[in-house]
Amino acid sequence: xxxxxAGSAMPAAPHGPFxxxxxxxxxxxxGRVNTVTLQPGKLYHSHKGAIPHDDIIGSPEGSVxxxxxxxxYLAFRPLLADYALRMPRGAAVVYPKDAAQIVTMADIFPGxxxxxxxxxxxxxxxxxxxxxxxxxxxxxYERREDFAEIARTNVxxxxxxxxxxxxxxxxxxxxALSDTDVDRVVLDMxxxxxxxxxxxxxLVPGGLVCAxxxxxxxxxxxxxxxxxxxxxxxPYAFETLLRSWHVEGLAVRxxxxxxxHTGFLATARRLADGVRPPxxxxxxxxxxxxxxxxxxxxxxx
Numbered sequence: 001x002x003x004x005x006a007g008s009a010m011p012a013a014p015h016g017p018f019x020x021x022x023x024x025x026x027x028x029x030x031g032r033v034n035t036v037t038l039q040p041g042k043l044y045h046s047h048k049g050a051i052p053h054d055d056i057i058g059s060p061e062g063s064v065x066x067x068x069x070x071x072x073y074l075a076f077r078p079l080l081a082d083y084a085l086r087m088p089r090g091a092a093v094v095y096p097k098d099a100a101q102i103v104t105m106a107d108i109f110p111g112x113x114x115x116x117x118x119x120x121x122x123x124x125x126x127x128x129x130x131x132x133x134x135x136x137x138x139x140x141y142e143r144r145e146d147f148a149e150i151a152r153t154n155v156x157x158x159x160x161x162x163x164x165x166x167x168x169x170x171x172x173x174x175x176a177l178s179d180t181d182v183d184r185v186v187l188d189m190x191x192x193x194x195x196x197x198x199x200x201x202x203l204v205p206g207g208l209v210c211a212x213x214x215x216x217x218x219x220x221x222x223x224x225x226x227x228x229x230x231x232x233x234x235p236y237a238f239e240t241l242l243r244s245w246h247v248e249g250l251a252v253r254x255x256x257x258x259x260x261h262t263g264f265l266a267t268a269r270r271l272a273d274g275v276r277p278p279x280x281x282x283x284x285x286x287x288x289x290x291x292x293x294x295x296x297x298x299x300x301x
Contacts, residue, residue: 014077017058026073084123090150091120095262097242099127106210112183117141117173122151126158134164141173174198187211193225200231203270211266219264232268239264
């Protein structure tokens with residue numbers, strides 16, 4: 001659907017004074033955030049007054065602006081985590097806490113060749129592209145055309161245009177996968193176990209597959225499929241919970257709300273061709289014991 005664009009330039013990391021076209025987060029004293037795109041001559045309007053865009057343009061990040069109603073707003077460019085949570089959505093986005101674990105636990109490195117399925121809304125794609133850099137490759141596969149277009153728009157909006165390391169293909173991974181010698185595969189899809197054979201053929205020995213699923217039944221099936229396939233080392237399954245804290249002087253306590261379960265992750269390494277994994281020794285569950293239960297003690301007289 002989309003090939004890497006030859007000669008396209010990787011946009012520089014945004015820094016320095018605000019410029020026309022920049023996205024800016026304006027945060028009020030209660031922590032409410034509004035994102036605006038700066039345009040000369042425009043106004044940011046709220047029920048607490050207006051702020052001219054021209055006042056913001058040319059100012060450094062971290063500046064404070066007072067609205068005509070007297071409310072002060074703190075201005076920063078949004079982080080990728082902010083952008084991911086507020087981007088237009090088709091499929092649900094991968095939360096920043098899970099994206100961070102995927103980049104870390106799947107060991108996404110600069111220059112890596114990464115296959116992603118599916119593209120969803122493009123949030124995880126942005127994190128992967130940031131990790132591989134302009135000399136790597138993120139090859140995304142998406143079954144639904146409407147989701148693919150949303151992902152393309154979100155990715156190009158964030159990076160300011162087509163990313164030179166991104167290729168987007170419309171189609172299912174198991175049917176359309178053409179990449180070979182892949183370093184990493186990230187599966188964010190309903191039934192990742194359907195792709196295990198295709199993933200094994202695409203990955204280099206020592207490569208890694210990472211599956212992101214929502215339910216325990218999905219987690220069980222993908223882990224058992226990786227074990228049964230025979231081309232992967234023992235899978236590692238986990239989830240991440242994020243709890244923020246209230247810190248006000250000596251009043252230090254966990255916040256009442258937290259980002260709890262969002263999804264499970266399972267990773268596994270690709271074995272060399274022709275190698276079988278060692279037999280995994282596990283202690284059987286108590287219910288699986290075949291030994292006869294000891295006789296109960298004789299009753300007391």
